Amino acid sequence: AQSVAQPEDQVNVAEGNPLTVKCTYSVSGNPYLFWYVQYPNRGLQFLLKYITGDNLVKGSYGFEAEFNKSQTSFHLKKPSALVSDSALYFCAVSRRWGNNRLAFGKGNQVVVIP
Amino acid sequence: DGGITQSPKYLFRKEGQNVTLSCEQNLNHDAMYWYRQDPGQGLRLIYYSQIVNDFQKGDIAEGYSVSREKKESFPLTVTSAQKNPTAFYLCASTIEGQGYNEQFFGPGTRLTVL
Numbered sequence: 001a002q003s004v005a006q007p008e009d010q011v012n013v014a015e016g017n018p019l020t021v022k023c024t025y026s027v028s029g030n031p032y033l034f035w036y037v038q039y040p041n042r043g044l045q046f047l048l049k050y051i052t053g054d055n056l057v058k059g060s061y062g063f064e065a066e067f068n069k070s071q072t073s074f075h076l077k078k079p080s081a082l083v084s085d086s087a088l089y090f091c092a093v094s095r096r097w098g099n100n101r102l103a104f105g106k107g108n109q110v111v112v113i114p
Numbered sequence: 115d116g117g118i119t120q121s122p123k124y125l126f127r128k129e130g131q132n133v134t135l136s137c138e139q140n141l142n143h144d145a146m147y148w149y150r151q152d153p154g155q156g157l158r159l160i161y162y163s164q165i166v167n168d169f170q171k172g173d174i175a176e177g178y179s180v181s182r183e184k185k186e187s188f189p190l191t192v193t194s195a196q197k198n199p200t201a202f203y204l205c206a207s208t209i210e211g212q213g214y215n216e217q218f219f220g221p222g223t224r225l226t227v228l
Binding site: 009032034036041042043044045046049051090094095101102104105106107 | 120157204214
C-alpha cells in the first residue's frame with residue numbers, strides 16, 4: 001500500500017523568505033503525487049501534481065514541487081512566502097494503474113511570520 | 115457554478131443516533147470519496163464509489179454506510195456503531211477513477227457527538 005511521510009508538524013518562515021514543505025512517499029511502481037492546501041474549517045484545494053515528465057512541477061499561487069525518484073521525495077517550495085500562505089499543507093500519493101485511492105500525509109502547518 | 119456541496123456545515127448528534135451527511139456534485143464526475151479528518155492524522159478514506167450503484171470500503175469503513183443511487187449524490191451515514199464519530203468529514207470527487215486525476219473537495223461537515 002502507498003504511504004506518505006511529512007516529517008515536520010509545523011514550518012515557520014518569515015514573510016519574503018523561501019518556503020519548503022517536505023514530503024517523502026512509498027508506493028509500488030511509479031507514483032502520481034499531489035499537493036493540497038487547507039485553510040481553517042475548509043475543504044482541500046488542489047495546488048499541483050506530478051504525473052510524468054519534467055521533475056519540476058509548477059502550480060497555483062507561485063508554488064512548485066520537485067519530484068526526486070531516487071530520494072522518493074516531492075518537496076513543495078515557494079521562493080517568497082506570503083502571510084496568506086499560512087495554512088495546512090497535505091502531500092498525497094496514488095499508484096499508477098490504481099483506482100485513484102489517495103494516501104495522504106498527516107499535514108504540515110505552515111506559519112508565515114510578518 | 116460547478117462544484118461540490120456538503121450539508122450541513124455543522125452537525126450535532128446524541129450518542130446512539132444515526133446521522134446522514136449530504137454530498138452533491140454537479141461536475142459530472144464519476145468517482146466520489148468520503149474522508150475523515152482528525153487533528154494530526156491527515157485524511158483517512160472511509161468509502162469510495164467509482165460508478166453509480168457501486169462502492170467500496172476504504173481504510174476505516176466500520177460504523178459507516180453509503181449509497182450511490184445517483185451520479186451526483188453520495189450520502190454518508192454515521193451509525194451508532196461508530197464509537198468515536200466526532201471529526202471533520204470531507205467529500206471529494208474526480209472525473210474518473212484513475213490515479214492521475216486530482217480530487218475536488220467539498221467544504222466539509224463538522225460532526226460533534228454530545
